[in-house]
Amino acid sequence: MSVVTLTKESHKDPTPFRIKHDMADHALGPNAEVTKSDELPTLYTSSKVAIIGGGFGGMATAMTLKEKLGEDDFVIFERYDNFGGTWYVNTYPGCASDIPALWYSFSNELNSNWTRIQPPQYEMEEYILKVAEKHQLKNYAKFKSSVTKIQWNDDASNWTVYVRNEDTGQLTIHTAKVVVACSGGLVYPKQFEAKGLEDFGGKYMHSALWDHSVDFKNKKVVVIGNGCSGNQVIPALLKDYNVKSITQVVRSAHYVSPPIPSILLKLYYLLSFSRLGLLFVRYFVIAISELRYPLFSGDGFFAKLIRSASRRVCLKYMKTAPEKYHKILIPDFKLGCKRLIFDYNYIPSLHDPRIELRNDPIDHVSKKGLVMKSGEVIEADIIVACTGYVVSKSFHAYEIIGRNGTNIGDIWYKQGASAYNTISVRDCPNFFTIGGPNSATGHSSVVMAIENGCTYMSKFLPKILDNTYKYVVVKTDKYNEYFETIQKRLKSQVFGSAFGGCASWYTENGVNSTAYAYSQIHYWWKMNHPDYNAYEYVLAENKKTK
Structure with a gap:
C-alpha cells in the first residue's frame, strides 16, 4: 500500500486525459456500432483470466490478481484507447466526482494532493492513469477491443470470448478459464428524443x-x-x-444538497503528509456517509x-x-x-x-x-x-451464453438483470461481475463497492486458477432466492420505487437492478464472509464435492 502524488499536468492541458470525440461517438453515439470485418484472418489467443473493461472495476480486478493472488496471466479488454472508463469518456464542462475523491479512489493508492474534494474529470483521469502506469497495467491491456460475446464451453470448461478490434474490425477468439465483467453501468447515453x-x-x-x-x-x-x-x-x-x-x-x-463543507478539504490537506493521515480522513468520510x-x-x-x-x-x-x-x-x-x-x-x-x-x-x-x-x-x-444513461443497456452490452447453452440475456430481459451477492450469475461458471447488478448505493463510493467485490472474488479464484476446481458456479436456487429477496426489500426503499414516490433510472419495468438494498458495511461483511454452500464446486476430475 502506498501514496500517489499527481503532477497536475492535466490542469495545464486536459486534452490528453479526454477521449477523442469521434471515438466516443463511434462507440456510444446514436449510430454506434462495433466495427466488424471478416476479411482479416481470425486471431486466436488465451489467458487464465479475461477482464472486460478498463475502468475502476477492471483495474481493481487486475491489481487484485497481481498483488493479492500473484497471478499475471490475464488480459484486459477495453473498447477505448486508454484506461478510465466513464472518467475517460465523460468530459463535459464541470464534470467532477460528486463523492469525495479521497474515498472515490483505490484504497491501496491514496492520492496526497487532490485540488478539490470533488476534483474535475481530467484530474480523476490523471490519477487513474498514474495508478495504471505504477502497476504496469498497459502490459496486460488490449485497447480498442470490444467484446461482443462470451460463451461457456461445457466440454473444455472454459470461456470463449469474441472480441472485435475497433479500428480494423478484426475478430479475436480468446479462451479463458475465468471471465470477470467490469463494464460499469453509466455507459450508454440516453439520447434526447423529440420529433424534428x-x-x-x-x-x-x-x-x-x-x-x-x-x-x-x-x-x-x-x-x-x-x-x-x-x-x-x-x-x-x-x-x-x-x-x-x-x-x-x-x-x-x-434534491440538491449543499456543497461538501470546506473544512473537509482543510482536514485532508492537514493530514495528507502521511498514509495514516489519509486513511483517517477516508474512514471519517465513510463513517459520516454510513450514518x-x-x-x-x-x-x-x-x-x-x-x-x-x-x-x-x-x-x-x-x-x-x-x-x-x-x-x-x-x-x-x-x-x-x-x-x-x-x-x-x-x-x-x-x-x-x-x-x-x-x-x-x-x-x-x-x-x-x-x-x-x-x-x-x-x-x-x-x-x-443532460438526459442521463440507459443503465439496462449495460447489462446487455454483449451476449452471455452460459452452461448448457443458457442465454443469460434472455433471462435478464424477462425477469431483470441480477447476480447473487452482486457477483455471481446463474449457469455461468467461473464468471464474476464487479460493479455488477445491484452493487450501487445512494450514499457510498462505487470504488469501495468494487474493491469489496474483488475481495469476494479473490476467495474463490485461487483454487480455480491452480486447477483444483474445474469450475465454481452459484446454485440456481440461491441465485433466484437472492433475486426475490433483494427485489422485495428494494420495494420498501426509496430508490425509484412507489414507496419513494418517483420514477428514476434505478428501476425499470418494476425491477431495480441498480441499487444495493443494504448498507455498505453490510456489503463489506457479505463480501468478506461468503456463504460457500451457495455454490457448486466441480473438481478437475469432474467429481462434485459440494
Missing part, C-alpha cells in the same frame, strides 16, 4: 459525448435535464464558456428522522435560488428516490441573468430551436442533452 431533432439547424450533443470543438461563445444554449450532469454543466458554461444565454428545460425535480444510510431504507423511526433532517438541509439550500424557480426545483417525493445531487455551484448560478429555468413540456424541435406545447419557440444555437 434531425431538422435542428444548430449543434446537438449529449453531455456524455461532449464535442470540445464546438464554440459556445455568445451562443444561445438550451440544456435539457437537471440531474447530476446538468447540475455540473450549467455553472461551467456560464463561467468558462461565455455563453450568451442558457435555457434549462427541467423535466423533473431533484446517512437509514434515510434510504424503510419508514422506521431513524429512517424518518434522518430523511427529514436531510430534506430540511437540502430545502434550505435550494431555497437560496431565486424564488421564481422554487416550484420547479423542489421535489414532492422522498429524498433519495432520484439520485441525490451534491452541489458544487449550480444553485448560486441560477442568479445569473443569462439563465432561465423552464419546466413546460416540449412539443418538437424546429430548425430554430425548441417548440413548446404552448407554441412558444425557444431559439437555440446549441442543444445539450
Whole structure:
C-alpha cells in the first residue's frame, strides 16, 4: 500500500486525459456500432483470466490478481484507447466526482494532493492513469477491443470470448478459464428524443459525448435535464464558456444538497503528509456517509428522522435560488428516490441573468430551436442533452451464453438483470461481475463497492486458477432466492420505487437492478464472509464435492 502524488499536468492541458470525440461517438453515439470485418484472418489467443473493461472495476480486478493472488496471466479488454472508463469518456464542462475523491479512489493508492474534494474529470483521469502506469497495467491491456460475446464451453470448461478490434474490425477468439465483467453501468447515453431533432439547424450533443470543438461563445444554449450532469454543466458554461444565454428545460425535480463543507478539504490537506493521515480522513468520510444510510431504507423511526433532517438541509439550500424557480426545483417525493445531487455551484448560478429555468413540456424541435406545447419557440444555437444513461443497456452490452447453452440475456430481459451477492450469475461458471447488478448505493463510493467485490472474488479464484476446481458456479436456487429477496426489500426503499414516490433510472419495468438494498458495511461483511454452500464446486476430475 502506498501514496500517489499527481503532477497536475492535466490542469495545464486536459486534452490528453479526454477521449477523442469521434471515438466516443463511434462507440456510444446514436449510430454506434462495433466495427466488424471478416476479411482479416481470425486471431486466436488465451489467458487464465479475461477482464472486460478498463475502468475502476477492471483495474481493481487486475491489481487484485497481481498483488493479492500473484497471478499475471490475464488480459484486459477495453473498447477505448486508454484506461478510465466513464472518467475517460465523460468530459463535459464541470464534470467532477460528486463523492469525495479521497474515498472515490483505490484504497491501496491514496492520492496526497487532490485540488478539490470533488476534483474535475481530467484530474480523476490523471490519477487513474498514474495508478495504471505504477502497476504496469498497459502490459496486460488490449485497447480498442470490444467484446461482443462470451460463451461457456461445457466440454473444455472454459470461456470463449469474441472480441472485435475497433479500428480494423478484426475478430479475436480468446479462451479463458475465468471471465470477470467490469463494464460499469453509466455507459450508454440516453439520447434526447423529440420529433424534428434531425431538422435542428444548430449543434446537438449529449453531455456524455461532449464535442470540445464546438464554440459556445455568445451562443444561445438550451440544456435539457437537471440531474447530476446538468447540475455540473450549467455553472461551467456560464463561467468558462461565455455563453450568451442558457435555457434549462427541467423535466423533473431533484434534491440538491449543499456543497461538501470546506473544512473537509482543510482536514485532508492537514493530514495528507502521511498514509495514516489519509486513511483517517477516508474512514471519517465513510463513517459520516454510513450514518446517512437509514434515510434510504424503510419508514422506521431513524429512517424518518434522518430523511427529514436531510430534506430540511437540502430545502434550505435550494431555497437560496431565486424564488421564481422554487416550484420547479423542489421535489414532492422522498429524498433519495432520484439520485441525490451534491452541489458544487449550480444553485448560486441560477442568479445569473443569462439563465432561465423552464419546466413546460416540449412539443418538437424546429430548425430554430425548441417548440413548446404552448407554441412558444425557444431559439437555440446549441442543444445539450443532460438526459442521463440507459443503465439496462449495460447489462446487455454483449451476449452471455452460459452452461448448457443458457442465454443469460434472455433471462435478464424477462425477469431483470441480477447476480447473487452482486457477483455471481446463474449457469455461468467461473464468471464474476464487479460493479455488477445491484452493487450501487445512494450514499457510498462505487470504488469501495468494487474493491469489496474483488475481495469476494479473490476467495474463490485461487483454487480455480491452480486447477483444483474445474469450475465454481452459484446454485440456481440461491441465485433466484437472492433475486426475490433483494427485489422485495428494494420495494420498501426509496430508490425509484412507489414507496419513494418517483420514477428514476434505478428501476425499470418494476425491477431495480441498480441499487444495493443494504448498507455498505453490510456489503463489506457479505463480501468478506461468503456463504460457500451457495455454490457448486466441480473438481478437475469432474467429481462434485459440494
